[in-house]
Amino acid sequence: MMSSFHEPIKCLFFFLRTDVASVSPWSAPIIWEGNFDSTLIDSIYKQQNLTIATTVFALGKYTRFVKDFLESAEQHYFVGFRVHYYLFTDQPESVPEVKMGENRSLTVQNVPSLNRWQDISMSRMEKLENLIENELVNEADYIFCLDIDTKFYGRWGAETLGRLVGVIHPWFFDAPRSQFTYERRPESKAYIPVEEGDYYYAGAAFGGSLEDVHHLTKTCREQLNIDAANSIEAVWQEESHLNKYFLLNKPSKLLSPEYMWRDINEKAAQIKIVRFTNVPKNYAEVRPNP
Numbered sequence: 001m002m003s004s005f006h007e008p009i010k011c012l013f014f015f016l017r018t019d020v021a022s023v024s025p026w027s028a029p030i031i032w033e034g035n036f037d038s039t040l041i042d043s044i045y046k047q048q049n050l051t052i053a054t055t056v057f058a059l060g061k062y063t064r065f066v067k068d069f070l071e072s073a074e075q076h077y078f079v080g081f082r083v084h085y086y087l088f089t090d091q092p093e094s095v096p097e098v099k100m101g102e103n104r105s106l107t108v109q110n111v112p113s114l115n116r117w118q119d120i121s122m123s124r125m126e127k128l129e130n131l132i133e134n135e136l137v138n139e140a141d142y143i144f145c146l147d148i149d150t151k152f153y154g155r156w157g158a159e160t161l162g163r164l165v166g167v168i169h170p171w172f173f174d175a176p177r178s179q180f181t182y183e184r185r186p187e188s189k190a191y192i193p194v195e196e197g198d199y200y201y202a203g204a205a206f207g208g209s210l211e212d213v214h215h216l217t218k219t220c221r222e223q224l225n226i227d228a229a230n231s232i233e234a235v236w237q238e239e240s241h242l243n244k245y246f247l248l249n250k251p252s253k254l255l256s257p258e259y260m261w262r263d264i265n266e267k268a269a270q271i272k273i274v275r276f277t278n279v280p281k282n283y284a285e286v287r288p289n290p
């Protein structure tokens, strides 16, 4: 009996990294490799019998990214949890056969083609709003909305779950606020004055509870519509509106750029593991317009 008092207890002393911030100024955790125990986190969340809805869009030539996305997600994304992918595409016949694990499924939804990549990217907010409203209530607990020109290389698991979750953009995690590419024209609903802003968030990945993400997508869709009616398009489309939303509605959890990296071959001292990354693409060749 006595000897157990002298044995080191795993997890009692957990040293947070000092080379990165692990909490935001409003006390939301920022998730970095080294700052969490994945086995412990899995054991906590596994008891809850969760379903994670996951949405991606593949229109036009972006259908080429679907296979790698799904195959790599099956290797690394919420392994051991119930995951329901929703793929929106204008070419349902092109969706490849990907072997899914137990408790994992894919629903393909047909959407009309669009001529501008900006319209494809922006229109996701309205599609997501409708999906959550019409199909996900009582079907899922959490949702993540991801770009398709991406691939998983490492664990993306229950450490990412939260009420409202944003990912710090890989090009700006180390940059001063003055360099953030927020919308700077007051005429746009996405406008953020130079002296405001917390982080620059990626448009390529966000998530949270169904209720919170529904409110996010509805609000962004409304703001995009107001801008369209005023003939203004924010500098980075829905990503600009997402940044405005997160300024006014602080995320309850932030994911480090490990969860949306620039490219698998790019290095940065703070990035100890690349979990999810952009796939290099020839913009001129893959997009329908410049």
Ligand SMILES: CC(=O)N[C@H]1[C@@H](OP(=O)(O)OP(=O)(O)OC[C@H]2O[C@@H](n3ccc(=O)[nH]c3=O)[C@H](O)[C@@H]2O)O[C@H](CO)[C@H](O)[C@@H]1O
Pocket (backbone or CB within 6 Å): 056, 057, 058, 059, 060, 061, 062, 117, 120, 121, 146, 147, 148, 149, 169, 201, 202, 203, 204, 205, 236, 237, 238, 239, 260, 278, 286, 287, 288
């Ligand atoms: C890393 C990151 O945060 N990327 C964001 C960035 O550029 P990106 O260069 O990542 O934008 P992108 O070309 O990947 O477009 C965003 C997404 O729209 C879909 N798509 C786009 C074009 C097309 O022909 N077919 C199609 O399906 C597809 O799901 C793609 O992943 O800015 C965009 C808005 O301006 C979005 O906010 C992206 O999420």
Ligand SMILES: [Mn+2]
Pocket (backbone or CB within 6 Å): 147, 148, 149, 204, 278
């Ligand atoms: Mn992308």
